[in-house]
Amino acid sequence: MSTDLGIWLSALLSLAAFSFLIKENKFYNIAESAFIGVGTGYAFVMAWSNIQSKGFGQIAQGDYLTIVPVLLGLCLFGKMSKSTAWIGRYPAAMLMGMGSAIAIRGAVQSELVRQIAATCVPLNSVNNIIVVVGTLATVSYFLFSMKSTGSQLSGGINALSKLGRWVMMVSFGAAFANATMQRCAQLIDRLRFLFEEWIYLIR
Amino acid sequence: MGAAPNDNTGKKGISRQFMYLLTVLAILLPLVFPVGMPVSVTPWVEKGYQHVEKLNPGDKVLISFDYSASGAADIHPAAEAIFKHLMDKDVKVITVAFVAEGNRFPGMLMSAWEEQGKVYGEDFIHLGFLSGHETGLAALFADIPGAAPVDSRGNPVTSYPIMDGVKTVADCKMFIGLSGGNPGPQQYVRQLEPYQGVEIFTACTAAIAPTVEPYLASGQIVGLVGGLKGAAEYETVMGYAGKASANMDAQSFAHLLVIGFIVAGNIIHFTSKKNEGN
Structure with missing residues (x-):
């Protein structure tokens, strides 16, 4: 059995997390809170x-233009109070506008033109x-305006959209x-840790 | 032990705890007593391997570690295998993380290779964590030293020989995205669209692997290592058995058990429905 304090702590927290499988209990709540706390602390650091x-x-090295994004970032804290919330709208608007623009810039070519x-x-x-029938059938599922007109065309699209649902x-x-495979991998990793690094059952 | 009230319906069924116990046993027994089940290699892993294999010594590759601790069990074995492949080929590796927790993984890999004689700053460098997800990706691709002026050790990136001649992502032969979600393959493809000379290779969690398939079919991504199984395939094609291969027996037995649960669940469902009808 390991004598490493870090491994013991990790093992006990893993067991506490697993204890949720029986029912919710204090040990699980401690492990959950510790996980959230450590994650948040790490992200903050x-x-x-x-x-x-x-x-x-x-800025200290003379790149004074960096003051602009730093100030905009500080403005976001204005949202913490109702009276100063308006200050935070400017950087929030910039974040959303620039984020959308950057995503759309490449999306048209990479996700529309190249995929078609x-x-x-x-x-x-x-x-x-x-590939061809499956794509057409799936796209037809989202043609909402032509499904209930009663024409032969709408009947065909209805049939195709049913196939699209199956696809x-x-x-x-x-x-x-x-x-499911990913969850299995996570469980394998934990069990391997417990039985290999903690109690040395796996060699 | 097997028959207990179902939590949702109150009907008799298999108790959850009994299913958990079976799952633990299905995983634990093959870990303790490995049977060495064969690992078949899928074409996308093979193609990714071939593209890495075509890199020349001295070529530069940018790797993004975009997974957290919860995704590490699924992706980190792939990261180890791909990193080993790159080191074996003397390819220069520049790493970055757009997920805060992902920042610790490049250091873990690099310290192991430093013990084997590789030099930080010459063979690899870690630019650290960059915030902003997709906007961060766009900024880094357009100006690497501008978006990441200092590395994870706090030194100017331009002071390292590996960064000579590296201005944008176009100065790298390949981008490898290791992703557990966002940013992920979709964001990589979108932001690398203007840099057509840079090949995209990705390793991601099994859960998001199916979303990568359209990009593989279109040739926008050259290879995919999906989850732990993909990592085992990469190890197989490289000709060594690492962490992922060692876990494949357990993975296979767990899947067999899940299939058994699904079949049993359906049998119980339809049998009880038939009995209700009678």
């Missing part, structure tokens, strides 16, 4: 060191047929299976 090195540090191009494939293999269910199933 990282953010502070980031501000120091990339904010104040740069990737579905324009010759129908010479089962895989390609599944989405298959993809959700794959996503769920992968999520």
